[in-house]
Amino acid sequence: MDEIVIAGHSLGAMHVVSLVAQVLAREPKFGTRIPIRLLTLGSTTAKFALHPAGTRLRAAARKVHAAPAVGWAEFQARDDIVSFYKVNPVTLGHAGNADGRRRPFVRQITIRGLLTPKTYARFRFDVMRLHCQFFLANDRKAPYDFYAFICAPVTFDEMVRQIDGPMAIFAPDGALIPLAYRQATAVGGAADTSAATAAAKPAAPSTARVKAGGTRQNPKRRQNPKSRRRTRP
Numbered sequence: 001m002d003e004i005v006i007a008g009h010s011l012g013a014m015h016v017v018s019l020v021a022q023v024l025a026r027e028p029k030f031g032t033r034i035p036i037r038l039l040t041l042g043s044t045t046a047k048f049a050l051h052p053a054g055t056r057l058r059a060a061a062r063k064v065h066a067a068p069a070v071g072w073a074e075f076q077a078r079d080d081i082v083s084f085y086k087v088n089p090v091t092l093g094h095a096g097n098a099d100g101r102r103r104p105f106v107r108q109i110t111i112r113g114l115l116t117p118k119t120y121a122r123f124r125f126d127v128m129r130l131h132c133q134f135f136l137a138n139d140r141k142a143p144y145d146f147y148a149f150i151c152a153p154v155t156f157d158e159m160v161r162q163i164d165g166p167m168a169i170f171a172p173d174g175a176l177i178p179l180a181y182r183q184a185t186a187v188g189g190a191a192d193t194s195a196a197t198a199a200a201k202p203a204a205p206s207t208a209r210v211k212a213g214g215t216r217q218n219p220k221r222r223q224n225p226k227s228r229r230r231t232r233p
Contacts, residue, residue: 003035005149005156009135010082013043014057017089021060024067031069037156038064038072039149041134042083046092065090065103072104073160075134075144079111082131105160109144116140141167161186
């Protein structure tokens with residue numbers, strides 16, 4: 001077995017974190033033999049953990065966070081008003097932007113980007129339907145795809161660290177993109193997407209000219225001596 005991915009959506013995110021915390025309490029080496037990865041989607045854990053009586057939930061999140069053998073990624077969506085956008089499920093503070101060096105690795109997506117304009121217009125006021133899109137099939141290719149994270153023939157870690165998600169893993173014809181290119185575009189890898197794209201593009205030839213004094217001058221902006229205004233005597 002390559003790895004085990006445990007996914008939880010909405011209230012289920014709270015349950016899977018509590019479950020893994022209980023297993024770690026009984027078996028501290030959980031995840032060292034077979035990689036264990038936790039995927040939480042559209043989590044509503046904060047509405048319970050922020051309550052004064054949510055001590056057990058806060059402790060469970062800290063325990064999973066402290067387990068180095070258990071990977072944890074959380075996906076949140078700005079247009080999902082049911083969940084808590086940009087809230088760190090452990091600290092309950094601001095999650096910040098995607099940073100692969102942090103645990104858990106919090107990624108932000110948009111539900112609108114997973115659907116065609118027609119489908120989104122149909123469900124835009126159905127908040128629970130949009131909330132459930134986290135575990136439903138996409139209408140179009142997007143950086144987030146639940147079934148790609150669960151079923152793709154690459155590791156969970158590689159998939160979630162790709163800024164473009166499965167679009168950086170699979171070519172348009174469905175073939176796997178070479179590993180070297182995938183590593184260059186992963187968060188925390190050799191470079192991020194923007195840097196890798198810039199490195200892959202050849203430098204555009206410069207149209208500037210260097211004068212004798214070393215100052216660059218664009219030839220298009222040179223003035224025609226005949227067109228210069230004459231000063232009145």
